[in-house]
Amino acid sequence: MAAKFPADERIQENYMRVLERIAAAARRAQRAPEAVRLVVVTKGHPAEKAQAAILAGARDLGENYPEEGAAKIRALARPDVRWHMIGHVQRRKARLVIAHYDMLHSLDRLSLAQRLETLAAEAGRVLPALLEFNVGGEESKFGWPAWDESQWEALLPDVEAVLAFPHLEIRGLMTIPPPVNTPEAARPYFRRLRALRDFLARRFPRASWDELSMGMSADFEVAVEEGATLVRVGTAILGPRPPKKAGGA
Numbered sequence: 030m031a032a033k034f035p036a037d038e039r040i041q042e043n044y045m046r047v048l049e050r051i052a053a054a055a056r057r058a059q060r061a062p063e064a065v066r067l068v069v070v071t072k073g074h075p076a077e078k079a080q081a082a083i084l085a086g087a088r089d090l091g092e093n094y095p096e097e098g099a100a101k102i103r104a105l106a107r108p109d110v111r112w113h114m115i116g117h118v119q120r121r122k123a124r125l126v127i128a129h130y131d132m133l134h135s136l137d138r139l140s141l142a143q144r145l146e147t148l149a150a151e152a153g154r155v156l157p158a159l160l161e162f163n164v165g166g167e168e169s170k171f172g173w174p175a176w177d178e179s180q181w182e183a184l185l186p187d188v189e190a191v192l193a194f195p196h197l198e199i200r201g202l203m204t205i206p207p208p209v210n211t212p213e214a215a216r217p218y219f220r221r222l223r224a225l226r227d228f229l230a231r232r233f234p235r236a237s238w239d240e241l242s243m244g245m246s247a248d249f250e251v252a253v254e255e256g257a258t259l260v261r262v263g264t265a266i267l268g269p270r271p272p273k274k275a276g277g278a
Contacts, residue, residue, distance in 0.1 A: 037081035043266045044069070044085040047249075051260065054253035065253050068113050070245075070263030072097070073270035076104045082266065083110060091115040091134075091261050095125035102129050115203075115242075115261055117171045120144045127152050134203040134242045134259070137161040137171040142191045149196035157198045159242050160191065164221040165207035172204065175225055185232060192236050201240030201258070202226050212248040219243050219255035 044067075052062035071079040072093040079090055079101050088109060092098025093116030102112055111131040118126055118133070118141060126133055127148045136142055136158040149156050161172035162184075173184055192199055202225060206218035222243055230238040244252025246265040253260060264270070 037078075037084070040078070040081045040267060041085040043268075044082065044087060047262055047265055050250055051253055054250040058254045058256075060253070060256075064258060066259050068115070068242075068259055068261045069266055070115065070261050071101065071267065072116070072263060073273075074263075074267050075271075076101045078267050080105055083107060085266075087266075089113060089259075091263075092130075093117075095122040095129070099125050099129045113259075113261075124148050127154065127156060131157070132200075133158040134261075135159070135161045135171065136191070136197070136199075137173065139187045139190055142194060142197060146194040146196050155196050155198050157200055159201050159203040159240055160188065160199060161203045161205075162222060162225060164204050164218050164225070167207050170205060170207075175221070178221075178224070181225060181228055188229060188233065192233060198237075200237050201242070202229075202238070203242035203259075205245075206243070206248070209248070212251045215244075215248040216251050216255060219252050219257070223256045 048067060051065050051067060055062040055065055066089055068089045068091040069082045069087040070091040071082065082090065089111045091113040095114060095118060098112060112129065113132045113134055114126050114130040115134040117135055120141060123144045133156060145156060162175035163170045163172035164175050166176035173187065175181065191197060202222055204222045206215045209215050223241060226238050226241060240258045241256050242259040244257045244260040246262050249260040249262055
């Protein structure tokens with residue numbers, strides 16, 4: 030049975046304000062605002078906050094941790110909501126992704142793709158997914174290494190292997206740029222991901238490369254200007270995440 034929580038006017042206002050900012054950024058880039066989907070990131074927030082986002086109008090919610098998100102999915106029981114896994118996925122958590130999530134943004138290595146393919150085949154489903162690339166060179170970031178354009182050719186064998194899996198539907202690319210002092214400083218990283226998408230589209234023209242998942246609360250407007258079709262926004266809508274309890278995961 031779905032949990033019932035009250036509406037939150039502040040979250041409603043924040044959600045509408047972010048949509049307006051997305052639309053304005055799209056128009057600046059001569060894009061249609063409806064070409065950009067807003068994924069509200071509910072990571073670290075209780076189910077009440079996720080439900081408040083839904084009541085505000087959100088139909089795409091994003092989680093970073095498979096187990097945390099699965100608990101909210103079960104608690105809210107909203108078949109009209111699409112749940113996105115946007116965080117790093119350990120192989121042992123891959124089954125949760127197959128069981129609960131509508132889309133994976135963070136497919137970041139061939140071994141994970143192989144595991145997901147096996148589990149998706151067992152479950153009789155096809156998992157929409159995005160390939161995650163590290164375009165900033167940070168050792169702390171996951172994803173195939175793509176900060177050096179001269180090395181993009183070396184990525185092709187892995188990409189070709191993932192595209193061959195019949196139970197994974199690759200729809201585009203995702204990235205998380207390095208921390209920057211201003212939104213404008215993130216622009217080169219978004220441009221690099223878009224250029225990589227165009228490079229892969231030329232090499233694999235039969236595949237679908239429509240989606241670019243990039244941009245978060247601090248820089249989503251620049252990401253939209255550079256071609257994002259999915260932006261992942263949490264803090265600007267739900268506010269800061271509550272501190273973790275002592276001893277919590």
